[in-house]
Amino acid sequence: MPTYDGVEVVQMLRKRHVLHPLKVIALTGDSSAATHDALEEAGVDAYLVKPVDLKALLARVQELFA
Numbered sequence: 006m007p008t009y010d011g012v013e014v015v016q017m018l019r020k021r022h023v024l025h026p027l028k029v030i031a032l033t034g035d036s037s038a039a040t041h042d043a044l045e046e047a048g049v050d051a052y053l054v055k056p057v058d059l060k061a062l063l064a065r066v067q068e069l070f071a
Contacts, residue, residue, distance in 0.1 A: 012044060028050045029050050030049070030051045031044050031053070032052070032053055034055045035054070050069055051069060
């Protein structure tokens with residue numbers, strides 16, 4: 006995204022309670038611990054590293070809505 010990254014968008018929306026009770030699954034190309042920590046701190050419910058396996062994505066969705 007040109008202006009904000011996904012972490013910033015989730016942070017802004019969570020602060021405004023726009024995403025509650027919606028679940029957020031981040032798809033990222035960065036598997037670093039720093040990115041993991043930033044996503045958790047932002048309020049992302051789950052994340053997967055690209056390339057994303059469809060079965061893994063569906064499993065996460067099922068976990069979040071079980």
